[in-house]
Amino acid sequence: MRLDKFVSKSTEYSKDEAIQLIHAGQLRVNGAAVMNEAIQVLENNTITLNGECLQAREFRYLLMHKSLGTTCSNVDEGYPSLFNSLQIEKVSELYVAGRLDVDTNGLVLITDDGRWIFDTIRPSNNCQKVYRVVLSRKL
Secondary structure, eight states, rough: HHHHHHHHHHHOOHHHHHHHHTTTOOOTTTTTTTTOOOOBTTTTTTTEEEEEEOOOOOOOEEEEOOOOOOOOOSSOSOOGGGGGOOSSTTGGEEEEESSOOOOOOOEEESSSHHHHHHHHHHHOOOOOOOOOOOOOOOO
């Protein structure tokens, strides 16, 4: 995970604020000052901000029923976003694994774990998906 993302996941700082802290030299990775927000940090790294050890919060995984007339987007774009009905912290960090069109409803998987989404929806990973469809009229 990128250092700036790790900092924003383990503190109340936004990603932009985390980048400012990194550029100001306030973060250390395994004891060394780091000023590049794009470096990759691993689970076994010790990351400190002004001497305080940071621990990233756990990833969140949600199942949600998407209603007709809502989008899977994080922003309202002509139709309301399904995220509008979620009353949880940092909802802007959540993404839908895949999508359903605005005129469909059904179960969607939501997470802030980008690696999991990538592994789930990437066709070459052969993650099978099953869709149950009900038609309004016969074909």
